[in-house]
Each structure stands twice: as C-alpha cells, then as structure tokens.
Amino acid sequence: xxxxxxxxxxxxxxxxxxxxxxxxxxxxxxxxxxxxxxxxxxxxxxxxxxxxxxxxxxxxxxxxxxxxxxxxxxxxxxxxxxxxxxxxxxxxxxxxxxxxxxxxxxxxxxxxxxxxxxxxxxxxxxxxxxxxxxxxxxxxxxxxxxxxxxxxxxxxxxxxxxxxxxxxxxxxxxxxxxxxxxxxxxxxxxxxxxxxxxxxxxxxxxxxxxxxxxxxxxxxxxxxxxxxxxxxxxxxxxxxxxxxxxxxxxxxxxxxxxxxxxxxxxxxxxxxxxxxxxxxxxxxxxxxxxxxxxxxxxxxxxxxxxxxxxxxxxxxxxxxxxxxxxxxxxxxxxxxxxxxxxxxxxxxxxxxxxxxxxxxxxxxxxxxxxxxxxxx
Amino acid sequence: xxxxxxxxxxxxxxxxxxxxxxxxxxxxxxxxxxxxxxxxxxxxxxxxxxxxxxxxxxxxxxxxxxxxxxxxxxxxxxxxxxxxxxxxxxxxxxxxxxxxxxxxxxxxxxxxxxxxxxxxxxxxxxxxxxxxxxxxxxxxxxxxxxxxxxxxxxxxxxxxxxxxxxxxxxxxxxxxxxxxxxxxxxxxxxxxxxxxxxxxxxxxxxxxxxxxxxxxxxxxxxxxxxxxxxxxxxxxxxxxxxxxxxxxxxxxxxxxx
Numbered sequence: 001x002x003x004x005x006x007x008x009x010x011x012x013x014x015x016x017x018x019x020x021x022x023x024x025x026x027x028x029x030x031x032x033x034x035x036x037x038x039x040x041x042x043x044x045x046x047x048x049x050x051x052x053x054x055x056x057x058x059x060x061x062x063x064x065x066x067x068x069x070x071x072x073x074x075x076x077x078x079x080x081x082x083x084x085x086x087x088x089x090x091x092x093x094x095x096x097x098x099x100x101x102x103x104x105x106x107x108x109x110x111x112x113x114x115x116x117x118x119x120x121x122x123x124x125x126x127x128x129x130x131x132x133x134x135x136x137x138x139x140x141x142x143x144x145x146x147x148x149x150x151x152x153x154x155x156x157x158x159x160x161x162x163x164x165x166x167x168x169x170x171x172x173x174x175x176x177x178x179x180x181x182x183x184x185x186x187x188x189x190x191x192x193x194x195x196x197x198x199x200x201x202x203x204x205x206x207x208x209x210x211x212x213x214x215x216x217x218x219x220x221x222x223x224x225x226x227x228x229x230x231x232x233x234x235x236x237x238x239x240x241x242x243x244x245x246x247x248x249x250x251x252x253x254x255x256x257x258x259x260x261x262x263x264x265x266x267x268x269x270x271x272x273x274x275x276x277x278x279x280x281x282x283x284x285x286x287x288x289x290x291x292x293x294x295x296x297x298x299x300x301x302x303x304x305x306x307x308x309x310x311x312x313x314x315x316x317x318x319x320x321x322x323x324x325x326x327x328x329x330x331x332x333x334x335x336x337x338x339x340x341x342x343x344x345x346x347x348x349x350x351x352x353x354x355x356x357x358x359x360x361x362x363x364x365x366x367x368x369x370x371x372x373x374x375x376x
Numbered sequence: 377x378x379x380x381x382x383x384x385x386x387x388x389x390x391x392x393x394x395x396x397x398x399x400x401x402x403x404x405x406x407x408x409x410x411x412x413x414x415x416x417x418x419x420x421x422x423x424x425x426x427x428x429x430x431x432x433x434x435x436x437x438x439x440x441x442x443x444x445x446x447x448x449x450x451x452x453x454x455x456x457x458x459x460x461x462x463x464x465x466x467x468x469x470x471x472x473x474x475x476x477x478x479x480x481x482x483x484x485x486x487x488x489x490x491x492x493x494x495x496x497x498x499x500x501x502x503x504x505x506x507x508x509x510x511x512x513x514x515x516x517x518x519x520x521x522x523x524x525x526x527x528x529x530x531x532x533x534x535x536x537x538x539x540x541x542x543x544x545x546x547x548x549x550x551x552x553x554x555x556x557x558x559x560x561x562x563x564x565x566x567x568x569x570x571x572x573x574x575x576x577x578x579x580x581x582x583x584x585x586x587x588x589x590x591x592x593x594x595x596x597x598x599x600x601x602x603x604x605x606x607x608x609x610x611x612x613x614x615x616x617x618x619x620x621x622x623x624x625x626x627x628x629x630x631x632x633x
Contacts, residue, residue, distance in 0.1 A: 212492045219491030219502065220481045227467050227478045234465040237427055239453035239482025239545050248488055344469040347525070 081303035083256025089294035091249035092229030097158025105261020120183035131258020176272025292338025386435035413601035458547035476509035479544030
C-alpha cells in the first residue's frame with residue numbers, strides 16, 4: 001500500500017491505474033496521509049453508530065424493525081463474512097460448511113447458559129474456544145486436500161453438525177433450545193427487549209474483528225496465506241509451513257464464526273437446528289465472493305447487500321427471493337471479480353490461478369504429483 | 377574443504393521409470409558446483425530429492441552432517457537449503473519486496489497472536505525482514521522495482537527475484553535451476569558476477585545449467601548426468617574432454633560402433 005505512491009513516478013505500473021471511480025477512490029486511499037485515513041475511520045464509525053436511527057430505517061427496512069434487521073441478518077452476516085473471508089479470501093480455501101462454527105458458538109451459549117447458568121462473557125469465550133477447536137479437529141485431517149475435495153469435506157461437516165444437533169436430546173434435539181437468557185447488564189445497560197444494546201454489541205464485535213483481520217493480513221501470517229494461495233508448493237519450499245498456516249486460517253475463521261454464533265444465540269432467545277442450514281453457508285460465501293474476496297470493505301459491503309436485499313423487498317413476499325437471485329446474477333455479470341475486489345485477487349482471478357479450488361488453484365506445476373506428500 | 381552436502385547412492389524410481397540410478401555426489405563448502413547433462417537426464421530430480429519434494433527410493437541425502445531425505449520441505453529450507461525453479465515460480469501478484477519477505481519469514485517466529493496484538497517482537501521481526509528484503513533486492517540489482525508485482529518484472533529480473541527470495545532464507549547451499557535460461561549475453565555476464573558474489577558471501581552454490589560457456593567459466597567442479605546416471609565428475613576441463621560426456625551430448629559416431 002505504502003509504495004503505491006511511487007507508481008506515478010514512471011518506472012512502469014505496478015498495477016494498472018483504473019479509471020473506474022472505485023479504483024480512483026482506492027488510489028486516493030493508498031496515497032492518503034494518516035490523518036485522512038483516521039478521519040475516514042471516524043466518519044464510518046459515526047455513521048455506524050447512528051445507523052439504527054428510525055429515519056434511516058423507514059427507507060432501509062419499511063416492513064420490519066430496522067435495528068433488529070441490523071443485528072440479524074446484517075450484522076451477523078457481516079461478522080460471518082469477515083470470518084469466512086480469512087479462509088476463502090486470504091488463504092484461498094473453499095469452505096462450504098462455515099455455518100457449522102456459527103452453530104457451535106450458538107449451541108455453546110444456549111447450552112451453557114440454560115443448563116449450567118453460565119454468564120454471557122465466560123460463555124462467549126468458551127464458544128469461541130470450542131469453535132476454534134472444532135476448526136482444528138476438522139482441519140487437521142482434511143487440510144491436505146485441496147480445492148474441490150476440501151469443499152466437499154467442509155460441506156459434509158456443516159451438515160454433520162446440524163444433524164448431530166437435531167439428534168442429540170442433551171442439546172435440545174429437534175425442538176431446539178428455548179429461554180436462552182439475555183446477557184447480563186453492562187455499564188448499566190439492560191439487554192432485554194430493546195434491540196439497540198445488541199446492535200452496539202455486534203458493532204463492537206465487528207470493529208474488533210476488522211482490526212484483527214487487517215493486522216493479520218499485513219503481517220507474516222497474511223504474507224504466508226497469500227503465498228499459499230498463489231503457489232502452495234513454492235511457498236512450502238521457501239520455508240512456509242503451509243499446513244500450519246492453513247490450519248491457522250481455518251481456526252481463526254472458525255473463531256469468528258463462533259463469536260457470531262454466541263452473540264446471535266444470546267439475542268435470539270430460541271435456537272433450533274433449522275437455524276443453521278447449508279443455505280446460510282452458501283449465502284455467506286456468496287457475500288464474500290460478491291463483495292470481492294480478500295478485500296475487507298468489499299466483503300462487508302457484500303454481506304450487507306446479501307443480508308439487506310431480502311429484507312428490503314419483504315413486501316414482495318415470496319417474490320423477494322426471485323428479486324434477490326436476479327440482483328445476484330446481475331452483480332456477478334457486471335462485476336465478476338466482486339464489487340470491491342482486492343487488486344491482487346482480481347489479478348489472480350483474471351489469470352485463473354490462485355484461490356478457491358475449482359476456480360483455479362489446481363494448476364499443475366512440475367512438482368504437483370508430489371504435492372500429496374507435503375505433509376507427511 | 378569439508379563436505380557440506382552428500383548424495384549417497386541415491387536411486388529415484390517413478391513406477392517403472394528410474395530417474396536417478398545410484399547417484400553419489402559430494403559438494404564441498406564454498407564451492408560452485410555445476411550439474412549438467414542432456415534434457416531428461418535427471419538434474420531437476422536431484423533438486424527435488426534434495427528439497428524433499430521427492431523421497432528417494434534408495435540411498436541417503438546428507439546435509440551439514442544431518443540426513444535431509446524424508447524431512448518436511450519447509451524444514452529442509454530452514455536447515456539451510458534454498459532453491460530456484462526452472463520455470464519461474466514466484467508469487468506473481470505479490471510485490472517483489474513481499475516475495476523476498478516470504479523467504480525472510482522462514483526464520484521468523486511470531487504468529488497470529490503477535491500480529492493481532494502488535495507485540496514488540498513482532499514489529500521488530502517485520503522491520504528486520506523488510507530491511508533484509510530491501511538489502512537483498514539491492515544485492516541482486518532490482519531494488520528499483522521493489523513495489524512492482526512480480527509478474528510485471530522482466531524475465532531476467534524475475535530470475536533475479538527468485539534468487540533474492542531464495543537468499544532471504546539465509547541458505548548455506550543455494551541451488552539454482554537453469555538461472556541463465558532465456559537471458560541475453562549481457563544478462564548472463566551479470567548473472568555470473570552475481571553467482572560469484574553469492575559464493576564470496578560464504579554460500580555454496582549448486583547449479584543446473586545448459587549454457588556451457590557459463591558453466592565452464594564459473595564452476596569449480598561439475599558433474600554430468602545422463603539417463604539418471606552420473607557419467608563424469610571433476611574439474612571443468614577434465615569433464616570437457618571426457619569421452620563419455622562427448623558421446624552423451626553429441627551421440628556416438630557411426631563408425632565407432
């Protein structure tokens with residue numbers, strides 16, 4: 001980012017400078033001094049804080065309570081999309097069962113608080129921890145697989161978690177868990193029927209997760225993920241412990257999923273297995289891809305749109321899903337790399353390499369027949 | 377001179393094909409050692425066995441006193457062996473600097489927690505890695521394209537970048553797979569200077585190369601592979617006049633058989 005200022009000085013173009021307004025905004029951002037950047041962060045945060053205002057809601061969501069819509073689906077989807085973006089956008093692994101971690105977080109909170117009377121915060125920590133553990137347990141044997149095969153295994157995992165919840169009476173079985181207590185009051189704020197405190201809780205979670213995600217992206221960890229996405233064999237031969245970093249991506253994604261799940265359950269009062277269908281995994285993946293995998297603002301925008309559109313068109317009843325589908329097709333046709341793709345990902349997708357299995361990670365190199373031996 | 381690297385009776389089979397047959401090689405510390413041979417002789421297979429891409433069917437590979445066959449690939453790199461690739465395999469969409477930093481990260485320790493919390497040692501490692509990467513780009517002579525995406529670099533610069541990335545892992549043994557392929561004479565000269573500089577920095581170089589002029593100029597010793605077998609080894613002028621080598625390259629004369 002810092003170096004892009006030097007692009008203009010004539011030693012060739014690092015990436016072609018675009019004429020599209022989004023590219024222009026990005027160039028401005030790349031060259032913006034510190035105070036302008038922090039100013040922008042501040043403006044965005046203030047906007048987020050006043051977002052639940054009724055006058056905004058009357059346009060954004062005329063048919064249902066806007067603050068509730070902001071919590072679920074919008075806020076929850078954004079949180080999930082940021083988590084899935086680490087797996088799909090950064091490390092380039094296709095995960096079709098991300099909802100499993102969301103479910104694990106939600107079930108941890110529901111079970112611990114209803115059966116054992118645990119308070120919200122310790123349960124939150126436990127939920128995140130268990131989601132991370134399940135990510136590691138799923139990842140350890142399966143991350144040797146690449147692309148399509150990994151997608152199939154994760155798809156199966158998502159279903160296994162849901163069906164297990166459905167058949168285990170100790171965690172509610174098919175009827176689910178009811179009467180999940182709300183979080184205890186914080187800073188004198190009651191968590192009860194008023195949705196506003198939940199909105200600020202989820203906003204806080206989103207900001208926290210964004211900071212984590214950005215810091216990881218800029219570090220050794222982010223570089224290792226990018227290297228794995230581009231050429232896993234070469235990365236391994238340059239001293240990147242690829243398996244460890246893939247597992248890490250999986251675990252961190254799972255943690256964020258679990259985080260979203262615990263918050264969701266504490267607001268929902270009632271959860272049941274049908275709350276965690278495969279279609280939710282697919283929707284979050286759609287949000288990541290539509291928004292522009294790998295680029296955080298894009299992913300957040302994608303999640304917002306995917307969550308908000310069906311709510312906005314609620315007055316169309318059953319037809320709203322048709323409109324939703326139509327808009328998704330339109331968006332993919334007009335901006336196939338996503339609404340706000342990261343430049344790197346955009347280039348990778350153009351040349352058909354890098355990332356996301358079936359979309360091109362399986363380009364065979366001279367060493368590819370040995371790739372199965374990597375983690376022996 | 378002490379042996380840094382030993383190939384002890386290594387055989388490598390792929391199904392019915394024997395790519396290497398009982399190859400034994402010793403490379404001494406501080407040497408520039410070249411491996412030559414016709415296409416398909418098994419030169420790149422040697423590299424792949426050394427770096428742990430393949431596990432030899434028979435025989436042992438020792439480096440710096442330890443066995444490295446069967447070691448995980450990233451551990452081989454950490455133990456001090458780095459390589460480049462015959463068909464360039466950079467991280468194309470990452471900048472030149474980032475490519476080299478990935479190499480420098482091989483010896484870094486901080487992980488996700490250090491990065492997320494911005495811990496001091498993480499910052500220090502990042503800073504050190506960045507500085508080391510800049511110095512290496514300067515060393516191979518491409519510091520002006522530091523922020524350019526690797527794929528936008530010229531062919532010669534990409535080869536140099538691969539060398540810089542490999543050097544960033546701080547190897548004792550640097551293995552170059554056809555570094556001069558596709559280079560013009562001027563670039564080849566620069567490359568020769570660069571390889572000498574690398575050796576003078578105290579590293580050992582193992583080189584696969586087809587350009588005989590370059591090989592004969594630069595290497596201290598060389599070995600010739602043909603159909604997976606070692607047919608000659610020695611000083612450049614000895615190998616040059618070896619009958620078997622001439623036959624391998626030019627074929628056997630009609631009346632000789």
